[in-house]
Amino acid sequence: xxxxxxxxxxxxxxxxxxxxxxxxxxxxxxxxxxxxxxxxxxxxxxxxxxxxxxxxxxxxxxxxxxxxxxxxxxxxxxxxxxxxxxxxxxxxxxxxxxxxxxxxxxxxxxxxxxxxxxxxxxxxxxxxxxxxxxxxxxxxxxxxxxxxxxxxxxxxxxxxxxxxxxxxxxxxxxxxxxxxxxxxxxxxxxxxxxxxxxxxxxxxxxxxxxxxxxxxxxxxxxxxxxxxxxxxxxxxxxxxxxxxxxxxxxxxxxxxxxxxxxxxxxxxxxxxxxxxxxxx
Amino acid sequence: xxxxxxxxxxxxxxxxxxxxxxxxxxxxxxxxxxxxxxxxxxxxxxxxxxxxxxxxxxxxxxxxxxxxxxxxxxxxxxxxxxxxxxxxxxxxxxxxxxxxxxxxxxxxxxxxxxxxxxxxxxxxxxxxxxxxxxxxxxxxxxxxxxxxxxxxxxxxxxxxxxxxxxxxxxxxxxxxxxxxxxxxxxxxxxxxxxxxxxx
Numbered sequence: 001x002x003x004x005x006x007x008x009x010x011x012x013x014x015x016x017x018x019x020x021x022x023x024x025x026x027x028x029x030x031x032x033x034x035x036x037x038x039x040x041x042x043x044x045x046x047x048x049x050x051x052x053x054x055x056x057x058x059x060x061x062x063x064x065x066x067x068x069x070x071x072x073x074x075x076x077x078x079x080x081x082x083x084x085x086x087x088x089x090x091x092x093x094x095x096x097x098x099x100x101x102x103x104x105x106x107x108x109x110x111x112x113x114x115x116x117x118x119x120x121x122x123x124x125x126x127x128x129x130x131x132x133x134x135x136x137x138x139x140x141x142x143x144x145x146x147x148x149x150x151x152x153x154x155x156x157x158x159x160x161x162x163x164x165x166x167x168x169x170x171x172x173x174x175x176x177x178x179x180x181x182x183x184x185x186x187x188x189x190x191x192x193x194x195x196x197x198x199x200x201x202x203x204x205x206x207x208x209x210x211x212x213x214x215x216x217x218x219x220x221x222x223x224x225x226x227x228x229x230x231x232x233x234x235x236x237x238x239x240x241x242x243x244x245x246x247x248x249x250x251x252x253x254x255x256x257x258x259x260x261x262x263x264x265x266x267x268x269x270x271x272x273x274x275x276x277x278x279x280x
Numbered sequence: 281x282x283x284x285x286x287x288x289x290x291x292x293x294x295x296x297x298x299x300x301x302x303x304x305x306x307x308x309x310x311x312x313x314x315x316x317x318x319x320x321x322x323x324x325x326x327x328x329x330x331x332x333x334x335x336x337x338x339x340x341x342x343x344x345x346x347x348x349x350x351x352x353x354x355x356x357x358x359x360x361x362x363x364x365x366x367x368x369x370x371x372x373x374x375x376x377x378x379x380x381x382x383x384x385x386x387x388x389x390x391x392x393x394x395x396x397x398x399x400x401x402x403x404x405x406x407x408x409x410x411x412x413x414x415x416x417x418x419x420x421x422x423x424x425x426x427x428x429x430x431x432x433x434x435x436x437x438x439x440x441x442x443x444x445x446x447x448x449x450x451x452x453x454x455x456x457x458x459x460x461x462x463x464x465x466x467x468x469x470x471x472x473x474x475x476x477x478x479x
Contacts, residue, residue, distance in 0.1 A: 047349035050478045072351030083346030087291045087337065096290070099283025100350050 001025050001147055001179040002046065007055035009041055016041060016203040018055070023147070026176035028169065030194035030211070031183040032266055034274055037200045039183045040080070043151045046181070047077055059147070073101055076145035080152040082136040086125035090118060090135065101143040112138035116164075130161040137168055148172055149181045154189050162186070166193050187266035191215070197266065201273050219252045219261035220268050231255065238276030249276065284347070284360040288334040295333050296368075299326045303372055307379040319379040320396030321431050323372035327400040328407045328423055330368040331361045336416040345479045358412070358470045362463070365404040373397050394452045395437065398459040403430050405459075405466030412473045 002023040009016045016038040023029045031039045044050035046057055046064060057064040059071065084093065090113050098104040113120055116134040118127070124135060133153055140148060148169070154162040166189055173180050184190055190197065190211075197214055199206040207214065218237070224245045235254030240247045249264065249272040289296075306322035338344055347357055380393055406426050411419030 044345070044479070047345070049345045049348050051476075069351035069353070072349075075349070077349055079342065079345060079349075081342040083342040083344075083349075085287055085291055085337065085343055086341050088287070092290045096283045096287040099286060100347075100352060 001060065002181070003056075003058040004042070004046075005056045005058070007042065007045065007057065008053050009038075009045065009050070010053050014038070014203060019200070019203070019205055020055075021198045021205060021208045023179045023181050025179055026173065027195040028173055028180040028182060028193050029196045029198060030187075030190035030266075031181060031198050031200065032185075032187060032190060032270060033200035034270065035185075038203045039200055040151055042200075043077075043149055043181070043183060046149060047075070048072070070102060073103065073143060074146045075149060076140035076143060076147070077149040078133070078136045078140050078151065078153045080155070082124075082132050084124055084132070084136060084139065087123055089123050090120040090138075093124070093135075093139070097139060097142070103144040105142050105144070109138055109142035112141060130157045133157060133165070134161070137165060141168065141172060146177065147179050147181070151183045152185065153182070154184055154186050162189060169193055187270065191266055199269065199273070206273055214269075215264060215266075217251060217253075218249055218264040218269065219255070220264050220272075221248050221250055221255065221259055221261045222246070223248060223259070227259070238272035238278065240272060240276045247272075281356045281360045281363070284352070284357065285363065287343075288337075288360070288364055291337045292330060292333050296330065299329065299368070300371070302326070303375045307375050310379045311382050314383050316376070316380050316383050316392070316396075317435060319376045320399070323369065323376050323396065324400050324403050324427060324431065326372050327365050327369040327404050328427065331365045331404070331408060332411060332416055332420060332423065334364055335361065335411055335419075339416055342479075348479065354471060354474050358467065358474055361408060362404070362467055362470075365408065366401070369397075369400045369404065372400065391448045391451055394455055398455040399430055401459045402462050403427055405462040406430075409466055409469040409473060412470045412477070 004022070005020050007016065007019040014036065019038075019042065021029070031042070033039050041050055045052050048064065051065075059067055059075065062071065085096070088096065090109075094104075094106055094109050097109075098106055110120075113135070116131075116138060118131055118135055118138070124132060127135065137153065140150075150169070154165055157165070169180055169182065170193060172178060182190065182194065194211050196208065197211050198208045209217075222242075222245060223231070228239075228246065228248075231248075231250070232254050235250045237249045237251070239249075249269065250261075252261065255261070303319075303322055303326060306318045310316050310319040338347075344357075348354075376396065377393065380389070403426060407419070407423045410422045410426075413419075414422065
């Protein structure tokens with residue numbers, strides 16, 4: 001569906017270097033990373049809002065900067081600030097977007113706003129954050145897209161609304177012909193729904209792996225210095241010094257079987273890569 | 281472009297009503313004082329204020345990202361703002377013409393009618409590229425400078441226009457051609473600026 005190859009973007013104090021990953025048909029790809037890691041820049045580049053310095057972004061094999069309006073409208077999106085005109089109500093918004101999108105489905109939009117219990121005569125600026133996000137999701141699902149891109153759609157939302165969002169994403173993708181790119185800080189959401197996880201740290205991809213494999217492959221061990229001596233150093237990815245000893249992120253299959261471990265989460269992985277140290 | 285125009289009309293309708301009231305007020309003032317300068321200057325102000333207000337809303341809402349991601353052509357995004365300015369220029373022009381008919385006493389009416397109207401479009405062509413380049417906040421400062429400078433020129437030139445008996449037709453043709461060229465050049469400059477911009 002979408003392929004990013006050797007993407008680079010340089011800013012004054014920040015670089016994204018040679019980034020490559022794919023979003024295959026029928027998958028949900030989660031993009032994780034700390035604030036300022038480059039997630040939003042990549043999303044904006046896919047959407048054509050930011051220009052890359054080098055590399056390629058291919059949508060169904062065509063360079064994304066060269067795709068037609070019709071193809072561009074096969075990509076729907078939910079931005080962190082929604083980007084919707086806040087003075088308008090949903091009826092006005094529907095009128096506007098029906099002129100912008102060739103395949104705008106007003107009936108579907110009405111159905112979605114009813115399903116989300118959104119008032120159609122109230123200005124968007126009077127909506128709560130959750131309601132604004134629901135409105136943005138309703139917009140994104142109301143034209144016939146093949147790829148849905150969501151930039152931090154669940155941040156600041158309560159667990160009930162987050163769960164509804166995830167259900168919508170699941171429903172969108174269940175026929176297998178579509179794909180989703182989801183960027184979020186809330187890694188528990190990604191663990192629930194993603195097939196692949198791409199972790200970006202300081203503008204570079206740390207890993208791009210199948211989620212289940214990733215969570216099975218690694219584990220967190222609490223060890224002391226004596227135990228550290230016994231371990232195959234190839235098994236260790238990162239260590240963090242704690243008051244009570246040391247925590248390590250390690251490959252399970254290379255660790256001694258009698259060592260106790262706790263299953264790894266995406267939060268753990270991000271924490272180890274951002275705060276932890278390499279083992280020499 | 282229709283969707284973009286509709287969005288702007290929804291967004292700025294409250295301000296538009298206020299501006300229309302201001303046009304009526306300034307025209308009334310022009311009639312009462314028998315001085316069309318009030319009517320012509322409010323026209324200039326409104327021609328640039330409406331697109332600027334619309335762009336300010338877009339910046340606040342992050343709409344620029346949305347509209348680019350929707351696949352809308354840059355020429356349509358830019359063109360709509362010029363169209364919005366031109367629509368309000370035409371509205372204020374109608375009021376100016378009515379005011380002029382009621383107040384104008386000079387013989388050389390065509391020149392005095394043409395100059396402020398061309399000035400409206402010229403100011404629009406100067407201000408919009410600056411706003412696209414620098415954003416509304418900084419662009420508004422440049423707009424005030426441009427409007428004040430051009431109004432000063434207009435006020436200085438107005439007495440000369442009253443005296444312009446010979447060559448009036450040439451002046452009108454030159455002013456109209458210059459205005460059209462300025463708008464076209466301005467549109468192309470805005471297009472270039474917007475295409476290279478990131479949001």
